[in-house]
Amino acid sequence: PTNGFERSAPLYPLPPSSRPNKVLPEDLKTPDHHVERDPRLIRLTGVHPFNVEAPLTDLFDEGFLTTKDLHYVRNHGAVPFVDDSSVLDWEFTIEGMVAHPTTLTLRELIQTYDQVTYPVTLVCAGNRRKEQNVVRKTKGFSWGAAGLSTALWTGVALPDLLARAAPLRGARYVCLEGADPLPNGHYGTSIRLGWATDPARGIMIAHRMNGEPLHPDHGKPVRVVIPGQIGGRSVKWLKRIIVTANPSDNWYHIYDNRVLPTMISPEASADLPDTWKDERYAIYDLNTNSAVCYPAHDERVTVGAETGDKSYKLKGYAYAGGGKRVTRLEVTLDQGRTWMLASISYPEDLYRLAPEGEMLYGGRLDMAWRDTCFCWCFWELDVPLSRLGDASDVMIRAMDDSMMVQPRDMYWSVLGMMNNPWYRVVIHKEGNTLRFEHPTQPALIPGGWMERVKKEGGSLTNGFWGEKRAGEDAEPAGEDP
Amino acid sequence: PTNGFERSAPLYPLPPSSRPNKVLPEDLKTPDHHVERDPRLIRLTGVHPFNVEAPLTDLFDEGFLTTKDLHYVRNHGAVPFVDDSSVLDWEFTIEGMVAHPTTLTLRELIQTYDQVTYPVTLVCAGNRRKEQNVVRKTKGFSWGAAGLSTALWTGVALPDLLARAAPLRGARYVCLEGADPLPNGHYGTSIRLGWATDPARGIMIAHRMNGEPLHPDHGKPVRVVIPGQIGGRSVKWLKRIIVTANPSDNWYHIYDNRVLPTMISPEASADLPDTWKDERYAIYDLNTNSAVCYPAHDERVTVGAETGDKSYKLKGYAYAGGGKRVTRLEVTLDQGRTWMLASISYPEDLYRLAPEGEMLYGGRLDMAWRDTCFCWCFWELDVPLSRLGDASDVMIRAMDDSMMVQPRDMYWSVLGMMNNPWYRVVIHKEGNTLRFEHPTQPALIPGGWMERVKKEGGSLTNGFWGEKRAGEDAEPAGEDP
Numbered sequence: 001p002t003n004g005f006e007r008s009a010p011l012y013p014l015p016p017s018s019r020p021n022k023v024l025p026e027d028l029k030t031p032d033h034h035v036e037r038d039p040r041l042i043r044l045t046g047v048h049p050f051n052v053e054a055p056l057t058d059l060f061d062e063g064f065l066t067t068k069d070l071h072y073v074r075n076h077g078a079v080p081f082v083d084d085s086s087v088l089d090w091e092f093t094i095e096g097m098v099a100h101p102t103t104l105t106l107r108e109l110i111q112t113y114d115q116v117t118y119p120v121t122l123v124c125a126g127n128r129r130k131e132q133n134v135v136r137k138t139k140g141f142s143w144g145a146a147g148l149s150t151a152l153w154t155g156v157a158l159p160d161l162l163a164r165a166a167p168l169r170g171a172r173y174v175c176l177e178g179a180d181p182l183p184n185g186h187y188g189t190s191i192r193l194g195w196a197t198d199p200a201r202g203i204m205i206a207h208r209m210n211g212e213p214l215h216p217d218h219g220k221p222v223r224v225v226i227p228g229q230i231g232g233r234s235v236k237w238l239k240r241i242i243v244t245a246n247p248s249d250n251w252y253h254i255y256d257n258r259v260l261p262t263m264i265s266p267e268a269s270a271d272l273p274d275t276w277k278d279e280r281y282a283i284y285d286l287n288t289n290s291a292v293c294y295p296a297h298d299e300r301v302t303v304g305a306e307t308g309d310k311s312y313k314l315k316g317y318a319y320a321g322g323g324k325r326v327t328r329l330e331v332t333l334d335q336g337r338t339w340m341l342a343s344i345s346y347p348e349d350l351y352r353l354a355p356e357g358e359m360l361y362g363g364r365l366d367m368a369w370r371d372t373c374f375c376w377c378f379w380e381l382d383v384p385l386s387r388l389g390d391a392s393d394v395m396i397r398a399m400d401d402s403m404m405v406q407p408r409d410m411y412w413s414v415l416g417m418m419n420n421p422w423y424r425v426v427i428h429k430e431g432n433t434l435r436f437e438h439p440t441q442p443a444l445i446p447g448g449w450m451e452r453v454k455k456e457g458g459s460l461t462n463g464f465w466g467e468k469r470a471g472e473d474a475e476p477a478g479e480d481p
Numbered sequence: 482p483t484n485g486f487e488r489s490a491p492l493y494p495l496p497p498s499s500r501p502n503k504v505l506p507e508d509l510k511t512p513d514h515h516v517e518r519d520p521r522l523i524r525l526t527g528v529h530p531f532n533v534e535a536p537l538t539d540l541f542d543e544g545f546l547t548t549k550d551l552h553y554v555r556n557h558g559a560v561p562f563v564d565d566s567s568v569l570d571w572e573f574t575i576e577g578m579v580a581h582p583t584t585l586t587l588r589e590l591i592q593t594y595d596q597v598t599y600p601v602t603l604v605c606a607g608n609r610r611k612e613q614n615v616v617r618k619t620k621g622f623s624w625g626a627a628g629l630s631t632a633l634w635t636g637v638a639l640p641d642l643l644a645r646a647a648p649l650r651g652a653r654y655v656c657l658e659g660a661d662p663l664p665n666g667h668y669g670t671s672i673r674l675g676w677a678t679d680p681a682r683g684i685m686i687a688h689r690m691n692g693e694p695l696h697p698d699h700g701k702p703v704r705v706v707i708p709g710q711i712g713g714r715s716v717k718w719l720k721r722i723i724v725t726a727n728p729s730d731n732w733y734h735i736y737d738n739r740v741l742p743t744m745i746s747p748e749a750s751a752d753l754p755d756t757w758k759d760e761r762y763a764i765y766d767l768n769t770n771s772a773v774c775y776p777a778h779d780e781r782v783t784v785g786a787e788t789g790d791k792s793y794k795l796k797g798y799a800y801a802g803g804g805k806r807v808t809r810l811e812v813t814l815d816q817g818r819t820w821m822l823a824s825i826s827y828p829e830d831l832y833r834l835a836p837e838g839e840m841l842y843g844g845r846l847d848m849a850w851r852d853t854c855f856c857w858c859f860w861e862l863d864v865p866l867s868r869l870g871d872a873s874d875v876m877i878r879a880m881d882d883s884m885m886v887q888p889r890d891m892y893w894s895v896l897g898m899m900n901n902p903w904y905r906v907v908i909h910k911e912g913n914t915l916r917f918e919h920p921t922q923p924a925l926i927p928g929g930w931m932e933r934v935k936k937e938g939g940s941l942t943n944g945f946w947g948e949k950r951a952g953e954d955a956e957p958a959g960e961d962p
Binding site: 192198259261263280281284287288321322325328336338339340370372399401402403405407408409411418461 | 767899
């Protein structure tokens with residue numbers, strides 16, 4: 001402020017402060033004994049490997065950007081240890097079908113290439129999988145609806161790197177491989193070369209998250225960030241970028257992150273290698289999805305004469321994939337007979353308004369030139385308490401700008417991925433109180449209407465959320481086909 | 482064959498032969514008295530303007546490529562008359578926010594720019610609208626399920642044209658305007674500049690269709706072809722390309738080709754100019770859709786002891802938008818409880834195998850470099866006749882590579898566009914015969930289970946296709962809310 005000009009606060013969100021974390025006692029006995037973590041994170045696969053989501057309300061309350069404390073984590077094994085002093089010497093290759101194969105250090109990546117910064121919402125393909133597991137056990141563990149998080153990522157645009165490497169004619173895929181040693185080799189996957197070279201797709205080799213060097217759980221010191229696609233393609237602890245004619249043959253590329261046709265059972269899938277290798281079933285772009293965050297599970301609201309005309313503000317999130325946007329979010333209180341339109345906010349658009357030349361965390365923040373959308377949005381709708389009190393449930397659905405709408409019913413598949421039916425919150429009337437019940441709770445945490453309905457003998461696949469319709473015969477309890 | 486080398490037939494489909502058509506008697510009294518047409522086309526808006534689809538079976542039987550005879554047509558008014566001798570002198574402009582505005586003749590377009598040829602399926606946003614009109618009258622006329630057609634288009638890649646014109650910073654849209662004079666000005670619309678400059682999106686300024694100069698109904702002499710998006714953006718009789726900061730304010734851009742939120746009634750929509758102008762509701766990319774073509778409506782198949790183990794081959798089409806692919810097509814005989822996987826063929830992929838340097842109709846056929854998919858695909862599934870005889874209906878749904886699946890239920894909207902619920906064919910058992918009943922017939926042609934169910938007092942929006950469930954109260958007949 002010495003020259004009389006004062007820089008005003010930016011119009012776009014900056015991340016909330018992180019907490020000082022420590023290595024937690026339960027991690028001391030694991031290979032991750034060097035990793036500091038937030039105790040609020042819910043472990044989905046026991047103590048180790050570290051697969052976690054935040055409590056949904058905590059995640060939502062942090063706002064548009066998620067701290068590293070509450071950012072979901074999907075680790076297949078032990079977190080590679082990288083000493084702070086050797087971070088800049090970390091090496092990775094660009095190889096395969098390129099005219100100029102090369103090995104780069106992180107130091108060279110930072111010094112040689114233009115740096116960019118923008119927000120990206122990463123989403124696990126398993127987000128909301130617990131719901132699938134309640135219908136019928138899948139091969140995956142039980143994510144709730146908090147398997148997504150948003151951060152400001154800083155790094156180098158992959159198209160810039162590939163332009164210098166110069167892919168050869170016939171190249172069609174880019175394989176990505178991490179440093180994590182796993183039972184079936186290093187974690188690896190691939191994406192299409194056409195996406196990797198398209199600036200509007202925004203694929204980045206990242207080394208900062210919310211302005212800080214990467215946390216070990218998030219790929220320290222360097223990772224891939226692929227906006228609009230499932231988290232499983234955003235390889236952490238990056239070691240190799242391999243340009244190829246064919247998709248990756250890495251075990252994790254073939255046997256993970258796929259939506260097999262719904263009629264294939266876990267048992268049958270063991271014998272179908274050609275089905276697993278069919279790229280048509282590999283997941284890349286996220287599908288359109290949404291969740292209710294308020295009311296929270298088990299939240300209670302008093303109703304009655306004294307609440308008069310008061311309203312309750314329903315709130316939640318939604319997202320679409322592949323750069324698409326959510327164009328509407330609709331709410332029903334009568335199981336889909338009629339719908340109300342929620343309002344939607346896209347904080348991501350505030351970054352597009354940044355002045356030309358804006359720098360953030362050492363990267364250029366320049367989003368005005370592209371239409372693609374890489375982050376979650378928020379929706380809300382005021383509903384009179386009296387109407388909530390008359391309803392048996394609240395359900396929501398999002399539509400994206402390709403005019404595809406979330407399906408009413410679940411598309412069950414053997415890995416339990418991309419679960420995106422209408423998100424349903426049941427309303428229980430208990431005297432003067434409304435109690436809200438979400439579909440599930442993450443991991444092995446009990447609760448939710450799906451487990452309850454199933455225990456009561458309802459069939460969750462009857463097209464009515466397991467509710468009995470008047471005159472309907474009782475259906476057998478237990479696992480649905 | 483004089484040098485001993487004989488060129489073998491290409492691996493990719495070429496169009497079937499067109500018929501010699503004449504000006505039809507009913508067109509003589511209209512402004513289109515100069516246009517030769519095929520009498521098989523079904524007129525959807527009386528005699529004039531000319532809005533037509535082929536009988537679904539005829540369309541399907543032509544195969545992957547549609548002749549101009551059976552290609553659907555959507556005209557808002559009179560077809561501009563262009564004399565053959567003046568075709569090459571036809572002028573159009575590139576103007577607005579560009580460094581080098583210019584006026585081009587068709588002759589210059591052909592002589593100055595590289596020509597390309599590839600197949601594109603055009604689809605009207607109103608495809609399958611009749612189903613919406615039966616549920617509740619929309620503002621649109623009644624397309625059946627044949628509002629789509631595929632042709633080999635030849636022309637110039639729009640990115641090439643725009644690169645020479647050099648859009649200025651701040652430009653975000655490309656407005657397109659035709660020569661057809663209409664009550665509310667010339668037909669015009671806009672698309673995003675990011676799409677128009679993306680080679681993988683394949684947007685073309687076309688002057689040949691299936692190797693012939695454009696037919697008057699299809700834009701003679703020059704039109705836009707926008708693959709993967711609704712036909713309404715592919716402006717015919719092109720006169721102006723205008724690069725702008727904002728979307729088109731053309732009447733047809735705002736009041737046509739939109740999916741307003743479902744709760745907005747035709748009456749309410751008259752008073753909502755801001756809703757109409759909301760770009761979130763404008764349709765660009767096609768949504769994922771599919772139809773059954775065999776069995777056809779009213780087709781009869783004999784069953785009984787003598788048919789033994791015989792199967793019936795169910796067949797139809799499917800498509801996705803925005804360059805995406807249909808990755809699976811599933812068939813249910815028990816209203817969604819269980820599904821069977823159909824096989825899918827993508828004739829479009831055969832063109833990707835063309836040898837380097839292949840020329841077709843004066844344009845380069847070079848599709849090996851892109852992953853985007855612009856055409857319909859075909860599906861089929863053999864089902865034992867005995868199983869068909871036991872079922873009350875056949876329903877299908879497609880899923881695309883963003884893992885979005887067609888919804889079970891209709892998303893009704895005031896313009897009745899992008900209708901894509903599961904396609905349902907009812908099976909009637911009549912003695913030894915199965916008779917199949919499609920949802921509707923196009924235009925005012927009676928027939929189909931939707932009209933029948935409605936007449937019988939069923940509610941088409943009850944979540945069960947108007948069927949009564951055991952114990953369900955009868956619902957009032959008439960228009961559903």
